[in-house]
Amino acid sequence: NAGVTQTPKFRILKIGQSMTLQCTQDMNHNYMYWYRQDPGMGLKLIYYSVGAGITDKGEVPNGYNVSRSTTEDFPLRLELAAPSQTSVYFCASSEGMNTEAFFGQGTRLTVV
């Protein structure tokens, strides 16, 4: 099992550009999450999904969108990049509620 795989690992965006962070998992997990981690800060939940076709907002959803068309994939979309979105983004998945979350290796995004 590869676990949770994120692409790209690094990206530099200009203000106003758009991009999609890809996340895929091969553990057949129903639950998937997107977090952002700012320097010296904790993990803030952006969006999560409890299964294909179902998504919901987390703590900091503004400026982001998600979709979940398959169990495996949970892409995160930034429509109009802003400097405040400079962060490290982690995708994670879990088998169910209240279980261990498995994280991807992270995407370091810089908006200039």
Next chain:
Amino acid sequence: GENVEQHPSTLSVQEGDSAVIKCTYSDSASNYFPWYKQELGKRPQLIIDIRSNVGEKKDQRIAVTLNKTAKHFSLHITETQPEDSAVYFCAASRNSGTYKYIFGTGTRLKVLA
């Protein structure tokens, strides 16, 4: 909304000493409390977790205690070693109502040789 506070933000201990990290949660419906370790430049990984029907859980040098009345839980690391140096995150979640998996702000632990 739901909130998880974590203290201290940084902690330095001498090798061999114990380290304690504390978290407080606001959602009384939370019933799952995991702890994650994140080494520099790497992804967070689960080290131990506890559910609300248990007051304490141990795994070798690591233990977690839970006080549901006070809504706080703590991570205890005994006989610390240099490889314990990392950022530790607590989290809280529940399996009823609106599901959330919320993390604390993290504690940077430095074990001094």
